[in-house]
Amino acid sequence: MSDRERIAAERAAWEQQDVAEFARRRPERRERFETFSGEQHERLYTPADVDVDYARDLGFPGRYPFTRGAYPTMYRAQPWTMRQIAGYGTGADTNARFRYLIAQGQTGISVDFDMPTLMGYDSDDPRSEGEVGREGVAIDTVDDMDELFKDIELDRISVSMTINPTAWILLAMYVVLAQERNIPLERLAGTVQNDIIKEYIAQKEWIYPPRPAMRLVRDSILYSTARMPHYNPVNVSGYHIREAGSTAAQEVAFTLAAGMAYVEEVIAAGGSVDDFAPRLSFFFVSQIDFLEEVAKFRAARRIWARTMKEKYGARKPESMRLRFHTQTAGASCTAREPLNNIVRTTIEALAAVLGGTQSLHTNGYDEALSIPSETAMKIALRTQQILLEESGVAGTIDALAGSYAVESLTGRIERQVEEYFRQIEERGGTIACVEQGWLQQQIADSAFELARKKDAHEFEFVGVTKYRSENGKSPELDLHSVDPAWERNQIERLHRTKAARDQRAVAAALERLANAAKDERENLMPYTIDAVRARATAGEVVNTLVPLFGRYKELAIF
Amino acid sequence: MMTTSAQNFRIVVAKAGLDGHDRGAKIVARALRDAGMEVIYTGLHQTPQEVVETAIQEDADVIGISILSGAHMTIFPKILQLLRSQSAQDIAVVAGGVIQATDVPKLIEMGVAAVYDAEQPLAALVAAVREHAGERRARLGLA
Numbered sequence: 001m002s003d004r005e006r007i008a009a010e011r012a013a014w015e016q017q018d019v020a021e022f023a024r025r026r027p028e029r030r031e032r033f034e035t036f037s038g039e040q041h042e043r044l045y046t047p048a049d050v051d052v053d054y055a056r057d058l059g060f061p062g063r064y065p066f067t068r069g070a071y072p073t074m075y076r077a078q079p080w081t082m083r084q085i086a087g088y089g090t091g092a093d094t095n096a097r098f099r100y101l102i103a104q105g106q107t108g109i110s111v112d113f114d115m116p117t118l119m120g121y122d123s124d125d126p127r128s129e130g131e132v133g134r135e136g137v138a139i140d141t142v143d144d145m146d147e148l149f150k151d152i153e154l155d156r157i158s159v160s161m162t163i164n165p166t167a168w169i170l171l172a173m174y175v176v177l178a179q180e181r182n183i184p185l186e187r188l189a190g191t192v193q194n195d196i197i198k199e200y201i202a203q204k205e206w207i208y209p210p211r212p213a214m215r216l217v218r219d220s221i222l223y224s225t226a227r228m229p230h231y232n233p234v235n236v237s238g239y240h241i242r243e244a245g246s247t248a249a250q251e252v253a254f255t256l257a258a259g260m261a262y263v264e265e266v267i268a269a270g271g272s273v274d275d276f277a278p279r280l281s282f283f284f285v286s287q288i289d290f291l292e293e294v295a296k297f298r299a300a301r302r303i304w305a306r307t308m309k310e311k312y313g314a315r316k317p318e319s320m321r322l323r324f325h326t327q328t329a330g331a332s333c334t335a336r337e338p339l340n341n342i343v344r345t346t347i348e349a350l351a352a353v354l355g356g357t358q359s360l361h362t363n364g365y366d367e368a369l370s371i372p373s374e375t376a377m378k379i380a381l382r383t384q385q386i387l388l389e390e391s392g393v394a395g396t397i398d399a400l401a402g403s404y405a406v407e408s409l410t411g412r413i414e415r416q417v418e419e420y421f422r423q424i425e426e427r428g429g430t431i432a433c434v435e436q437g438w439l440q441q442q443i444a445d446s447a448f449e450l451a452r453k454k455d456a457h458e459f460e461f462v463g464v465t466k467y468r469s470e471n472g473k474s475p476e477l478d479l480h481s482v483d484p485a486w487e488r489n490q491i492e493r494l495h496r497t498k499a500a501r502d503q504r505a506v507a508a509a510l511e512r513l514a515n516a517a518k519d520e521r522e523n524l525m526p527y528t529i530d531a532v533r534a535r536a537t538a539g540e541v542v543n544t545l546v547p548l549f550g551r552y553k554e555l556a557i558f
Numbered sequence: 559m560m561t562t563s564a565q566n567f568r569i570v571v572a573k574a575g576l577d578g579h580d581r582g583a584k585i586v587a588r589a590l591r592d593a594g595m596e597v598i599y600t601g602l603h604q605t606p607q608e609v610v611e612t613a614i615q616e617d618a619d620v621i622g623i624s625i626l627s628g629a630h631m632t633i634f635p636k637i638l639q640l641l642r643s644q645s646a647q648d649i650a651v652v653a654g655g656v657i658q659a660t661d662v663p664k665l666i667e668m669g670v671a672a673v674y675d676a677e678q679p680l681a682a683l684v685a686a687v688r689e690h691a692g693e694r695r696a697r698l699g700l701a
Contacts, residue, residue: 033644115627118576120577128576130629135577135628203578204602243581370658448585455679558588558599
């Protein structure tokens with residue numbers, strides 16, 4: 001009898017005798033305990049539940065398959081980057097928030113753009129009315145970006161830009177800004193999200209149909225890896241997939257499937273996997289189910305490493321190493337009793353740290369109500385600082401490894417993700433699944449299931465579905481307020497830039513871009529850089545390519 | 559008791575403005591459909607004109623509009639105005655999403671029938687929409 005068999009036999013005896021007898025006197029609270037993703041939380045995990053070959057499945061931090069961490073010393077050498085996202089109003093407004101956060105000890109910058117900027121509408125477009133500077137900062141031209149990063153040393157702090165359909169334009173603006181400040185491109189560290197696949201399936205901002213949009217991602221990856229060795233030209237994101245209602249396994253599966261689509265797109269254009277794969281970066285949520293989330297991060301690292309090695313023949317360890325940013329779950333925050341969100345965020349942040357994240361955004365307690373106030377952001381940042389400086393968890397790498405529960409959950413998520421990979425492959429790959437709406441449907445189904453459970457009280461939300469208090473709904477909070485002047489100011493700024501530029505140079509640059517776009521092999525980054533240097537607006541660049549690329553029409557599935 | 563079993567009430571669920579958060583709208587659309595109503599989901603990024611056009615074409619009893627981007631104070635007045643100008647103000651307009659408490663009375667004042675948030679249990683929401691639809695039919699003498 002092997003050890004495992006002996007333990008399994010003893011476990012069975014314990015269930016039949018001790019557990020059964022005890023439960024007769026004191027029944028368990030529920031028949032089935034579930035993770036937030038609806039998977040079973042077993043009563044107990046033992047070595048018999050863990051099918052791990054240490055060398056093959058876990059290994060050592062910084063080594064294949066990277067289950068135990070991306071780097072050999074993790075936070076002992078380099079604490080995760082504390083990167084609170086910010087963006088509202090004009091560049092100057094957001095710049096003030098950045099400087100406040102840096103003064104409080106934040107170590108990276110993260111920019112949130114307003115909806116018009118995300119979708120490629122200029123601030124004076126009729127579709128932008130009421131949305132300018134509201135959910136993020138408004139950027140129409142390089143001049144706005146210059147103001148956004150005023151007095152911020154772009155060669156000393158890494159900047160992450162959460163932008164997708166127009167990512168290649170904002171990256172072009174960033175390049176121009178660096179050049180105009182005489183900063184060599186090779187010194188730029190940072191990230192542009194540039195993950196268009198998850199837009200179609202989760203975050204839902206788009207311009208062009210998937211195939212031409214993939215070309216723009218390809219062009220920015222190729223441009224960036226050739227000239228900006230410390231820059232991440234894509235941040236493949238599961239955050240929005242999960243926030244849209246997916247399960248943990250779907251989050252990992254669909255994110256990595258998107259990553260695989262980018263890898264294939266660049267390889268098809270002649271890129272060599274070990275040239276660009278080390279610069280691919282990832283982004284996950286940390287939801288409220290602590291053990292499931294820790295397992296999820298570990299599983300994601302292992303699966304990506306194996307995929308890159310086995311499927312794409314990567315040879316450099318850096319190509320197999322999954323690095324990721326984490327944000328705590330906006331969807332877990334409640335509008336009622338908002339201070340409870342500080343506690344939720346702390347649990348989620350702890351899971352992200354024990355899961356080995358490279359950078360972290362912790363949500364403000366007012367997340368369910370508005371974009372965060374300064375006070376809310378400060379507490380959120382302090383949460384991270386307490387984890388780093390006081391909790392002790394940053395001293396030991398992958399401290400939960402070897403936990404029967406965590407290893408078992410890690411293996412289970414890996415198997416589920418592989419099953420999704422198989423289904424995606426069967427349907428013709430990631431892009432085909434986007435076009436068919438299959439991924440969208442999977443997410444919508446999971447979201448509905450969770451809503452049903454909430455209604456049925458199968459999953460309780462404290463202060464909302466259980467322990468409700470009378471006055472929970474009207475907290476006295478100092479919320480972020482929107483200044484109607486932002487929209488006016490931004491439109492004036494845009495008009496000043498347009499009045500001052502050389503119109504013919506702009507028109508000529510846009511014409512060159514339109515011509516280059518006709519040849520599928522041309523990289524559009526240099527043409528876009530020339531256009532935005534001449535102060536073409538983001539909207540103008542977008543519209544230049546619409547006649548050729550078309551506009552995406554959503555499959556409105558529910 | 560109104561046991562009219564939704565009698566083919568027609569509901570347009572719309573996402574207006576540039577906001578991409580469609581999780582809630584789709585859950586509500588599905589819950590209404592499961593309750594036996596005819597649901598027309600517009601998809602994302604609709605202009606007020608597009609929403610109103612759809613509602614009139616589809617002979618909607620209720621338009622449910624979800625906005626989480628904060629643009630509700632710009633979008634709702636336009637939709638209500640367009641409905642009035644096309645003599646379609648009998649269609650009930652209800653709001654969902656993230657709407658700050660201070661804006662709720664303002665929306666009601668301008669003619670929005672009700673404002674719901676994510677805390678509303680689906681069953682209660684379905685009942686409320688059914689009631690709005692029934693009232694509209696009654697107003698038009700169609701009940």
